Amino acid sequence: MYDVARLAGVSHQTVSRVINDHPNIRATTRARVEAAMAELRFTRNSFARALATNESRRIGVLIDSPVQYGPTSTLRGLEEAARGRGYHVSVTTVADDPDFSVDAALGQLMLQGIDGLCVIAPRASALAAVRGIVDRCPTLVITAEADAGLLTSAVDxxxxxxxxxxxxxxxxxxxxxxxxxxxxxxxxxxxxxxxxxxxxxxxxxxxxxxxxxxxxxxxxxxxxxxxxxxxxxxxxxxxxxxxxxxxxxxxxxxxxxxxxxxxxxxxxxxxxxxxxxxxxxxxxxxxDFRALGADSLGALLDALAGDPEATGHRVIAAQLVVRASTAPPPAAP
Known part of the structure; x- marks a missing residue:
């Protein structure tokens, strides 16, 4: 960052403001800084930023049974919403491998310095392990049923x-x-x-x-x-x-x-x-997995921000789609 500042003829604080898209930067100054960044091939060091701000802007996602359509579609919706809010996603999957439990997967994500955790947990067996981590990291569970003490969301x-x-x-x-x-x-x-x-x-x-x-x-x-x-x-x-x-x-x-x-x-x-x-x-x-991902991420970020209303169970409506496989029953003979 200091090299960029010297090349652009500005302070390192100005470079930081350009990187963080601060509104009070003149267009000519922004262009000069961006040109210097391009010339020096500067990219933000996410690890250094995390050390400086105590925020990684990284959400951990644990998926139970990832091969099924619902969990993978939910992940795509969540990733899309996270990119739109400037967050990265770290994903760990758990299937039926006896050597890699839900507890081990959660521990792996915590070692990555995540800001928050989203658990796509279609099976009841995953919830017990999740309850043991909610005091250490803001957590949202995407699951069909409300669960006392957990922030949850789902399609209905x-x-x-x-x-x-x-x-x-x-x-x-x-x-x-x-x-x-x-x-x-x-x-x-x-x-x-x-x-x-x-x-x-x-x-x-x-x-x-x-x-x-x-x-x-x-x-x-x-x-x-x-x-x-x-x-x-x-x-x-x-x-x-x-x-x-x-x-x-x-x-x-x-x-x-x-x-x-x-x-x-x-x-x-x-x-x-x-x-x-x-x-x-x-x-x-x-x-609607896109809506589920956006709503779930929003709820988790509210919890990260300390919003006291970021609790309970959030529900996205499901939609009936009528096609040709249903019809009135055959008439009795």
Whole structure:
């Protein structure tokens, strides 16, 4: 910085103001400083800045089960929002590796001198470790359910599931089954609860759901293997807990000679980019991950700034997207 100041003929404080986009700098001075920076190939040293200000402008992100569409899309939304606010993102992922626990991942992020922590935690097992770190670092958890003592945010999983089931009820369906996600996933639990509550309020029967693992293969098995089709027997509609399982489910149904939606309607959740190219195009529930990322980052930065209102559970609405995979039930013979 002092070299830039000498070359530009200004003080090092002026160079600092240019770097930090201070408004009270004459355009000619700013141009001279920027030209000197370019000539000297000057870039800001983030480590030196962190030492001087005690701020790294770096947000740590821990992702549990990163291979799934929801967590990776949430990360993209968060990264985009962070860049817009002048923050960098450090990411650590945890899957099912017994040698790299959530505790180890959190410790790795803390060693990087992060200002705040965002945890994309779809499984209940990750939350216990997070509770042990909130006193050391401002933390936000992206999770379907509110949790006392944690700052949390989410797309409304429960409300989205209710909207999906109410859409099917509105079409005239009375036998609506559920292809649920893994039992330890908080999003899956919220979607299943929305399905149950919507049926209960409508006075419709509830059958225990078939259960998948989010993959298209598990949706296919639900339609074709001896165990799971029994959970779908008698259905006129199926609410699948994500679009990938819905894709496999439709594949398996078609192989069995069951037409979608003529014989059985199928609705998914997520609105993956290719959902409108499924055959038939998939009715589903859209999650706005860009809005979730921006809102989550804003809440975390408010917590960093000491805002006493930066608490509780923040919710982004889900949106029903109606396409061709749902229709009224077939008429009784």
């Amino acid at each position: 999983q429960y409300g989205g599931a209710v909207a999906a089931v109410e859409h099917l009820i509105g079409l005239g369906h009375r036998e609506i089954r559920h292809l649920a996600g893994p039992a330890d996933w908080l999003d899956a639990a919220a979607r299943e609860r929305g399905w149950r509550d919507a049926l209960t309020r409508a006075g419709l029967p509830i059958h225990e759901p078939a259960r998948g693992d989010w993959s298209s293969d598990s949706g296919y098995r639900a339609a074709t293997e001896p165990g799971d089709p029994a959970a779908l027997a008698g259905a006129t509609a199926v609410f699948a807990a994500n679009d990938q399982m819905a894709l496999g489910l439709v594949h398996g149904l078609v192989e069995r000679g069951i037409r979608v939606p003529d014989d059985l309607s199928v609705i998914g959740f997520d609105d993956v980019p290719d959902a409108h190219h499924f055959l038939p195009p998939l009715t589903t529930v859209r999650q």
